[in-house]
Amino acid sequence: MDTQSKLDILSRDAQYDLSCACSTKNPEEHRKRSSTGSGWLYPTTTASGGPGIMLKTLLGNRCTNDCKYCPLRNNQDFRPVSLAPKEMASFFHEFQSKRPLIGLFLSSAVLGSPDKTMEMLNDTARILRNTYRYRGYIHLKVIPGSSKENIDEALKYASALSLNIEAPGEQHFAKLSNIKNYTQDILKPLTYIASQTAKGSRFERVHTSSQFIVGASDELDKEILLYTSQLYRELHMGRLYFSAYQRGLGDQSLPGEQKLIQPSQPELFDLGTEGESAQASLTREHRLYQADWLLRKYGFSYEEMLFNKEGNLSLEKDPKLVWAESNPQYFPLSVKRSPKEALLRVPGLGPTYVGRIVGQRRIAPLSCLEDLRLPFSVLEKARPFLTI
Incomplete structure (x- = not known):
């Protein structure tokens, strides 16, 4: 060959x-x-x-x-x-x-x-x-x-x-x-x-x-x-x-x-x-x-990961959404005042979108969640966990 x-x-x-x-x-x-x-x-x-x-x-x-x-x-x-x-x-x-x-x-x-x-x-x-x-x-x-x-x-x-x-x-x-x-x-x-x-x-x-x-x-x-x-x-x-x-x-x-x-x-x-x-x-x-x-x-941290009774992650929901729904006391978060580390825990928001939120609120006031200019699917996933 x-x-x-x-x-x-x-x-x-x-x-x-x-x-x-x-x-x-x-x-x-x-x-x-x-x-x-x-x-x-x-x-x-x-x-x-x-x-x-x-x-x-x-x-x-x-x-x-x-x-x-x-x-x-x-x-x-x-x-x-x-x-x-x-x-x-x-x-x-x-x-x-x-x-x-x-x-x-x-x-x-x-x-x-x-x-x-x-x-x-x-x-x-x-x-x-x-x-x-x-x-x-x-x-x-x-x-x-x-x-x-x-x-x-x-x-x-x-x-x-x-x-x-x-x-x-x-x-x-x-x-x-x-x-x-x-x-x-x-x-x-x-x-x-x-x-x-x-x-x-x-x-x-x-x-x-x-x-x-x-x-x-x-x-x-x-x-x-x-x-x-x-x-x-x-x-x-x-x-x-x-x-x-x-x-x-x-x-x-x-x-x-x-x-x-x-x-x-x-x-x-x-x-x-x-x-x-x-x-x-x-x-x-x-x-x-x-x-x-x-x-x-x-x-x-590993200690914050949530598993089912068998010890596995949920196949129906992503692990961040599972954590958010299990910690209602943590939400809703203010998009005007919450630190970057906190916003990263919102379902749908990753480092790129959180960075965009932090950047936008520095240069212009936010009057509604639509001002964040996030993709519709992302905003709808994050909406229950955010507040102005």
Whole structure:
């Protein structure tokens, strides 16, 4: 196979990791095949807030690990494909010279051993930086179980590093893999990365992220969000992602490509792939993203998250609306006098609209809520919780 044919498969297989863009309903923000058919291009948001396109791919897809949610796990029946670091670096250099990209998201199945695979990822980044003088964005996936030495090497060349935590705690993690060790392969590397990227450290510039596989075990939303809050508070994680597990993931193939075969997995909880079950799993993922925004951007604490009696977020209402309806004593808030931190707790209002309200009331008096000039749908959602 030539390089382009390999990348067509490897970039397709990279779809199972969402750590460079969260799920969205906007089709303009979905992945796209490149015009040359050389792989998938993923939208991201640049540091300045503008849109950009990132090439996302694996170096290899034949994994030695046994992660039960992953169609690339060992003992699966599909054609193994891999690229050498020089091959990947050369292709990306040529590709981005024809179509400017903001960067490369590079991951891999575990090819032999974690450190061997991590060395290949690092070699690719090093060639891009030193040989091709590439100064753009490089996101490297840290392989679970990688040594501190290989993590240090990745930090030299990467703009961002991510290592998937996968599950909230060792008990749930053990249901996903019989090979990987939660403490040694996940928590210790995550803690080490945090120590090397902390404020004031040499690699402070490197962005960090991680991802939960939601529903692959029987974990509760309250467990996921507890770990989420701890990762932000204690490890100063830059961003967390949530990927809904769905049975059958990876069993679709593109024209001319060999099909990935994923056998039935009775040991996993069946979220299904169609109908109400699939919709519930995706709605659950969406609610976790909403709760994550409350923790990161809206000043909420984990202790303020409200769960149902089973320990999960409501699927019918977003978590901020649930909180607002459960705290009527907090409302209504005055749009003329309430501080920014308080207005962020109003359903429908995010940082952009709250900033607009604060700016408008400084330059002109507000006589009615319509003076806020908010979109109709936003104003109607916020109206019960505001007063002039």
